[in-house]
Amino acid sequence: MDANNCQYNNKADLLRAVENCKAIAELFALVKNNNIDMRMQTLCSASNIPPRLLEYDSTASLEDPLIRLKEVVTLAVENQFG
Numbered sequence: 001m002d003a004n005n006c007q008y009n010n011k012a013d014l015l016r017a018v019e020n021c022k023a024i025a026e027l028f029a030l031v032k033n034n035n036i037d038m039r040m041q042t043l044c045s046a047s048n049i050p051p052r053l054l055e056y057d058s059t060a061s062l063e064d065p066l067i068r069l070k071e072v073v074t075l076a077v078e079n080q081f082g
Contacts, residue, residue, distance in 0.1 A: 007034055011081040018073050024066055031073060037080050038072070 008014040014034060021027040031038060 011077060014077055014081065015074060018070055018077065021066070021070065024069060027066065027069055027073060031076075036073060036076050038076050 008017060014030075014036075017030055018027065021030060030036070
């Protein structure tokens with residue numbers, strides 16, 4: 001099934017499609033085309049937290065952001081279609 005233009009009928013197929021995404025753009029298309037409700041996660045006192053520089057790890061894999069996004073989308077699918 002193509003993630004760019006397909007609506008999945010059950011949660012198992014949708015979760016499988018999330019896992020099979022090879023690029024962030026493909027994952028975003030899947031979220032958009034299947035109306036997956038994504039919410040930002042915030043802290044109650046986020047405005048009271050002092051700003052800090054993000055740590056950059058040059059040895060980190062380029063797949064890390066994709067893996068993290070897949071985890072968030074999987075949680076959203078579990079919550080939305082549970």
